[in-house]
Amino acid sequence: MSDASPSESQSSTAVTQRESHRGGAPATPLQTEQGNTTIDTTVVTKVAGIAAREVRGVHNLGGGVGRALGGVAQRVGVGDERSQGVSVDVGEREAAVDLTVVIEYGESIPQVSQAIRDNVIKRIEGICGLTVTEVNVAVNDLYFPGDETQEEPSRVE
Amino acid sequence: MPGVAGAVAGPGLPRVTVDATGRMLGVSATAQADGRYAVDLCLVADLVPLHPLADRIRTRVRGAVTRAGVGGALGGIDVEFADLAAPRPGAAGLAGGPR
Numbered sequence: 001m002s003d004a005s006p007s008e009s010q011s012s013t014a015v016t017q018r019e020s021h022r023g024g025a026p027a028t029p030l031q032t033e034q035g036n037t038t039i040d041t042t043v044v045t046k047v048a049g050i051a052a053r054e055v056r057g058v059h060n061l062g063g064g065v066g067r068a069l070g071g072v073a074q075r076v077g078v079g080d081e082r083s084q085g086v087s088v089d090v091g092e093r094e095a096a097v098d099l100t101v102v103i104e105y106g107e108s109i110p111q112v113s114q115a116i117r118d119n120v121i122k123r124i125e126g127i128c129g130l131t132v133t134e135v136n137v138a139v140n141d142l143y144f145p146g147d148e149t150q151e152e153p154s155r156v157e
Numbered sequence: 158m159p160g161v162a163g164a165v166a167g168p169g170l171p172r173v174t175v176d177a178t179g180r181m182l183g184v185s186a187t188a189q190a191d192g193r194y195a196v197d198l199c200l201v202a203d204l205v206p207l208h209p210l211a212d213r214i215r216t217r218v219r220g221a222v223t224r225a226g227v228g229g230a231l232g233g234i235d236v237e238f239a240d241l242a243a244p245r246p247g248a249a250g251l252a253g254g255p256r
Contacts, residue, residue: 030208034219035195035233037211040168043202046241050204082241129208 030129039128041090042083048097049082051123055115057107059143061085063100085140095124096134102141113137158217160205162242167199172237193232201240211236 030037052058062085085100097120103112117135124132164183166173172185186194196218202210215234222231 034215036235038237040239043238043241127206
């Protein structure tokens, strides 16, 4: 079931002045007479991840390998679950978001995808003040209740 | 102040000020050609609208600098939000979410 990846696009509108800032470089300076405000790409990424996770039917974010690596990174204290499965392009005033999600079995994928889009757009516009031109959702896997891998009992006490 | 979780040196040019009292992360002041000083802040924010927060930060910095008697020397105040703070324990994500 994994790697089905039906990707859907919110809009074909190109991001004007779209500059690739993947990787945490500063983006979105808003210039005023009192000074500039800059919101780093990391922040936009985390807002998108948190917003996607809020949607009912979203079990997790990220591909299988990404989730595994993210879990390891978090255990050693260098990863952040909130940016897993999220990639953003941030321009001067606009942002485009790519999400990889795992959806709970039984939920309508189109409805969940649309709910993700709506919430991500609302949150990024509300928190970062950016216009979101695209939210691409790739459904990477389905989650079945009981899928959790149970930890093997220790062989020694 | 509410909405600001902390300060960091930042991903690019480090914003750090060192004086006799110690090292202040996330703050630097740069002399401008007009004799004033531009202040650069690099912050970790809570999950709140960031542009209004930046405006409140500027107002607060201007007030503090003016009260210190050096308001005339203050130039622009650049605010960079470098990261988001982890949600507080027990917080259920963003308020008003669809869940």
